[in-house]
Amino acid sequence: MITLIAAVSENFCIGKNGELPWNIPEDLKHFKRLTEGHVVIMGRKTWESIPEKFRPLPKRKNVVITRQTNYPVPEGVEVFSNLEEALLAFSQQSVFIIGGEQIYSATIEKADQLEITHIQKTIPDGDAFFPAIDSNLWENVSEETHENFSFVTYKRK
Numbered sequence: 001m002i003t004l005i006a007a008v009s010e011n012f013c014i015g016k017n018g019e020l021p022w023n024i025p026e027d028l029k030h031f032k033r034l035t036e037g038h039v040v041i042m043g044r045k046t047w048e049s050i051p052e053k054f055r056p057l058p059k060r061k062n063v064v065i066t067r068q069t070n071y072p073v074p075e076g077v078e079v080f081s082n083l084e085e086a087l088l089a090f091s092q093q094s095v096f097i098i099g100g101e102q103i104y105s106a107t108i109e110k111a112d113q114l115e116i117t118h119i120q121k122t123i124p125d126g127d128a129f130f131p132a133i134d135s136n137l138w139e140n141v142s143e144e145t146h147e148n149f150s151f152v153t154y155k156r157k
Ligand SMILES: NC(=O)c1ccc[n+]([C@@H]2O[C@H](COP(=O)([O-])OP(=O)(O)OC[C@H]3O[C@@H](n4cnc5c(N)ncnc54)[C@H](OP(=O)(O)O)[C@@H]3O)[C@@H](O)[C@H]2O)c1
Pocket: 005, 006, 007, 008, 013, 014, 015, 016, 017, 018, 019, 020, 042, 043, 044, 045, 046, 047, 049, 065, 066, 067, 068, 080, 081, 082, 083, 098, 099, 100, 101, 102, 103, 104, 106, 128
């Protein structure tokens, strides 16, 4: 099963200058709770956006996608130059695609589920975006509302 997990502003922004444009500890806890024990696949830029002391993300198989050869990563982290090969390698496991824009855009068509934190904020000067969530394709199956954000699960119709 392939799940895309992302925190998204009202204008679908996910990043600015290589970072998250907000700091929401409850969302980081939610991310940890959902992804622990599973495979997390991320683009090289997202990997580099995680401070060194927090990566690899513990209790998860960390997979980094890059076209660079011999890209250095700590022991236990797997690097793939081909996204399809990475998805195939872990096709029998629960895989979370954790960003960023390039990797979300390349995988949304293959995803079974989206775990989206909708953040009630507009980021006017963001530079990374989540693809459109087409309501003809995706059904909102659960929603947990908080003061400034909500956790929504979408399943493919
Ligand atoms: N809000 C959220 O939930 C969330 C989650 C994650 C990330 N983000 C944000 O998203 C932004 C980063 O997104 P991004 O789109 O710039 O970068 P990204 O998707 O994290 O990484 C892009 C890199 O991945 C590699 N790559 C992409 N497609 C590939 C393919 N088909 N085959 C092989 N390698 C491939 C390339 O690495 P090389 O250049 O090394 O070849 C490319 O430069 C940051 O601002 C980050 O904070 C937000």
